[in-house]
Amino acid sequence: MSQFFYVHPENPQKRLLNQACEIIRKGGVVVYPTDSGYAIGCQVGDKAALERICRIRQLEMDHDFTMMCKDVSELSLYAKVGNTAFRMLKNNTPGPYTFIFKATREVPKRLQNPKRKSIGIRIPNNAIALQLLETLGEPLMSSSLILPGNNFAEADPEEIRDKLEHSVDLIIHGGILQETPTTVVDLYDELPVVIREGNGDIAPFS
Numbered sequence: 001m002s003q004f005f006y007v008h009p010e011n012p013q014k015r016l017l018n019q020a021c022e023i024i025r026k027g028g029v030v031v032y033p034t035d036s037g038y039a040i041g042c043q044v045g046d047k048a049a050l051e052r053i054c055r056i057r058q059l060e061m062d063h064d065f066t067m068m069c070k071d072v073s074e075l076s077l078y079a080k081v082g083n084t085a086f087r088m089l090k091n092n093t094p095g096p097y098t099f100i101f102k103a104t105r106e107v108p109k110r111l112q113n114p115k116r117k118s119i120g121i122r123i124p125n126n127a128i129a130l131q132l133l134e135t136l137g138e139p140l141m142s143s144s145l146i147l148p149g150n151n152f153a154e155a156d157p158e159e160i161r162d163k164l165e166h167s168v169d170l171i172i173h174g175g176i177l178q179e180t181p182t183t184v185v186d187l188y189d190e191l192p193v194v195i196r197e198g199n200g201d202i203a204p205f206s
Contacts, residue, residue: 002165004157006173009033012128016172017135023170024136029053031145031160032132033174034068034124036096036182036199037153038160040168041068041142045108050141056167058148065111066098066120068142070133078107078139079121085187088204094125096199100186111141118188128174144181155179 003023005016024030029042029052040056042049044067053059069075072089079101081089089099103112103119112119122142124130133140145154147163154160157173164171183200186193192205 002161002168003170004161004165004173005170007128009175010127012131014131014135017128017132020132020170020172021136024140028169029056029167030140030170030172031154031157031164031168032129032172033126033157033177034096034122034129034144035094035126036124036144037155037177037179038145038157039068039124039129039142039153040145041140044111044139044141046141047110050110052167053141053143056164057143057146059143062114063143064100064113064118064120066122066142067107067111067139068122068124068129068133069139070130071123074139075121075123078104078119080104081187082190084190085192088185088187088192089123092200092204093123094130095123096125096180096182098122098182098184100184100188100195102188116188120184122182126174128172132172146181152179153177153181 098120107119155177180199183198184196194202
């Protein structure tokens with residue numbers, strides 16, 4: 001049975017975020033709010049927790065996984081970012097985008113795309129997500145909570161509880177959100193290629 005935290009969407013309670021981070025550090029899988037529906041995440045180096053997420057979402061291990069980062073400086077530890085891509089990041093983060101980059105050696109191999117050695121990177125514009133990352137002190141391995149058979153991100157934490165309370169360790173209730181997932185932009189070769197049009201405006205990358 002998962003824990004269920006009601007967290008204020010604008011002024012998240014530090015006590016609850018500390019408890020959430022303890023759950024993550026002990027191998028927990030957490031559902032939390034972002035600016036593009038709810039996401040599901042775990043500690044970056046936790047293989048068992050990652051496998052649980054793959055089972056929940058029915059993902060193959062060659063899926064493009066995402067590292068949720070608190071800011072651009074943290075992001076640059078895990079992604080090889082050229083000057084053009086860096087300017088795009090500065091102008092469009094935090095926001096509802098997932099960017100695909102060449103991974104650095106800091107990214108565990110199991111999170112990299114096995115063919116391209118790439119990694120998804122995201123900086124969400126959501127107070128709960130950003131303060132959770134700040135409290136944790138490291139990125140979260142993360143994926144939009146798109147359940148099998150759907151093409152939208154889960155948006156209602158009460159419904160998520162009904163579906164996943166026996167599959168995850170914590171659900172953070174941060175309100176009912178919109179269900180459009182992120183816009184995915186491939187910056188692997190510097191020039192932007194929009195892979196999926198979602199919540200983020202594609203105009204800056206056209």
